[in-house]
Structures are given as structure tokens and as C-alpha cells.
Amino acid sequence: MPAEPAAAGGIDRAAGTRTVDLLVLAGGRGSRLGGALKPAVDVAGRTLLARVLDARRLVRRAVVVAPDAARPAAGPADTPVTPESPLIWALEDPPFGGPVAGIAAGLAALSADDTSADDTAAPAGPPADVPASPPADWILLLACDLPWAADAARHLLTHLADPALPPTLDGIYLVDDSGRDQWLVGIYRSDALRTGVARLGAAVHGASVRQLLAGLDLHGLPDPSGSGVDVDTWQDVTLSTERLTTERLSAERRAVDIPAPAAAPDGPAHAARAAPGPTPALPDPHPSRPHPPRSDTP
Numbered sequence: 001m002p003a004e005p006a007a008a009g010g011i012d013r014a015a016g017t018r019t020v021d022l023l024v025l026a027g028g029r030g031s032r033l034g035g036a037l038k039p040a041v042d043v044a045g046r047t048l049l050a051r052v053l054d055a056r057r058l059v060r061r062a063v064v065v066a067p068d069a070a071r072p073a074a075g076p077a078d079t080p081v082t083p084e085s086p087l088i089w090a091l092e093d094p095p096f097g098g099p100v101a102g103i104a105a106g107l108a109a110l111s112a113d114d115t116s117a118d119d120t121a122a123p124a125g126p127p128a129d130v131p132a133s134p135p136a137d138w139i140l141l142l143a144c145d146l147p148w149a150a151d152a153a154r155h156l157l158t159h160l161a162d163p164a165l166p167p168t169l170d171g172i173y174l175v176d177d178s179g180r181d182q183w184l185v186g187i188y189r190s191d192a193l194r195t196g197v198a199r200l201g202a203a204v205h206g207a208s209v210r211q212l213l214a215g216l217d218l219h220g221l222p223d224p225s226g227s228g229v230d231v232d233t234w235q236d237v238t239l240s241t242e243r244l245t246t247e248r249l250s251a252e253r254r255a256v257d258i259p260a261p262a263a264a265p266d267g268p269a270h271a272a273r274a275a276p277g278p279t280p281a282l283p284d285p286h287p288s289r290p291h292p293p294r295s296d297t298p
Helices: 048-058 068-077 099-121 149-160 190-204 209-213 234-255 268-274
Strands: 010-013 016-025 062-065 088-090 138-143 171-175 181-189 218-222
Touching: 016 048, 016 099, 048 062, 048 068, 048 138, 048 149, 062 099, 088 099, 099 138, 099 190, 099 209, 138 149, 138 190, 149 171, 149 181, 149 218, 181 190, 181 209, 190 209
Parallel strands: 016 062, 016 138, 062 088, 171 218
Antiparallel strands: 010 016, 138 181, 171 181
């Protein structure tokens, strides 16, 4: 069985530890939500963006590709997981360029952060030829509309840690229960994404994720728990809120210690009166979640 992923951006493979950065796409128009700012949409008491950023504790750094208006939606997550990992913000130029343009902007922001970190650490004195910090080996790519994003991230990272995977693997993405590939719930080699962006050039604006990933060695990972379910419509918001609320109440109920029945005094009559009745059924801790079709656009 694959090992659990290491914390703070490390995943254990046969070849050693690999670093992972998170790239969240949150710059879409939200057209199916009537133009609402999707990262700020509330689902069961928390914004979608805050829920996606729960995955930050599994990675080294995180960049959110979104307009400035989305920043408050990050909530308490817009604070460093560690002092060295502030949340990075970026946006494609011009805005609304599509998911691939957003990926390109996020990768560029991560590269700029690598360089600025080295500049900050450079000693005083004459300029030195100091190489930039190496980029992460892998990019965890998530759309901003995933209420169970942290579960999806753990599922992907756990599978990526499997030493039986081929060394040529370029990425893993989730496949929903209808067989639809969910490109924006995946983890990909950083250099493979950067090569794809360079190949497309100016055509990244309006390009599809399928075009970006063309020719890569990818593996589709089944998602039986529905952790990659996304929110595209107000009906999805309602259904996801109901499921999350049910899950929370179930978890709270499981956390409450149910006292054992008192021991019955000696004698069959007392024993009969003290015998406990049937245990009440608990709610299903993992009810089925909605699985709306996923598009390339977050």
C-alpha cells in the first residue's frame, strides 16, 4: 500500500524526497453562478477558496491565481503555514485568459518567488552569480471550486508516493465516477508544465488543459470518495453544503463517547430489565456527493 505523503511539501518515493508546490486557479468568470466571485462563494460556512487552501499544509508553497477581489476569501489561510511560506498571489494578463494562462501566471510567480528568496538571502557586498532556488519537483494543481480539495490532495499525494509508479510518469489526475478526466485536480511534474507553457507561447491564452498536457505520460486515478467534486452552480452549492453539514454532524457524533450500559445486578429478572436495546443507527459518515461534469475552466 502506498505510504502517506510526508508533510510540508515532501513526498517519499524510492528515489528520495520530492518537493511539491500548490497552484490554485481562481480567476474564472463564474458564469454558471451568475457572475459571482467563485472563490468567495460560501459553502457550509467557509469560502470555496479557504477550503481549497486547506491543502497548503501538504505542500511547500502555494500560489493563488486570482484577482485582488478574491484575497479576502482566503480568510485565515492567507497567513504563512510556516514563516517561510507566505501565500503568493498572481493573475494572468489579460485576465480571464483561461486555465492554461492561469497556470502560466502561477508558474511565473513561483519562479519569481524563488529568485526573490535568493536575493533576500544574498550576503551584502558585490553582486555574486548565485543560482536561483530550484523549483518544486511537482505542482499540485487545483481549481478553486473543490470543497473537498484537501481530501483530493491527500489522495493524489498518497498515490504519487507509490514506488511502483514508472519513473517516466509526468502526472496524475482524478477521474470521476462517470469516467470524466479532471485535469484541474491533479499533480504534475513542474518541468513538464513549464515545457508545455513554453511550447504554447502566446497561445496559452484560450488554450485548453488538454493542449497543455498533450504528449505527457499521465495516469488517471479513480476517485471513489468523490473528493474531486466541484461546484459550478448554485444547486451544487446547496448540495455540497448539505453533504458537508452532514459529514460534520456525523464526525461530531462519533467524537462523543457513548457510555457503556450499566452492569445488571445478579439475577435473570434484573438482567432482562438492564439489557440494552438496539444501538441507534448513526448517519452515513460518507454520503454520496454530487458529481457534476467538470470543465477545463475553474
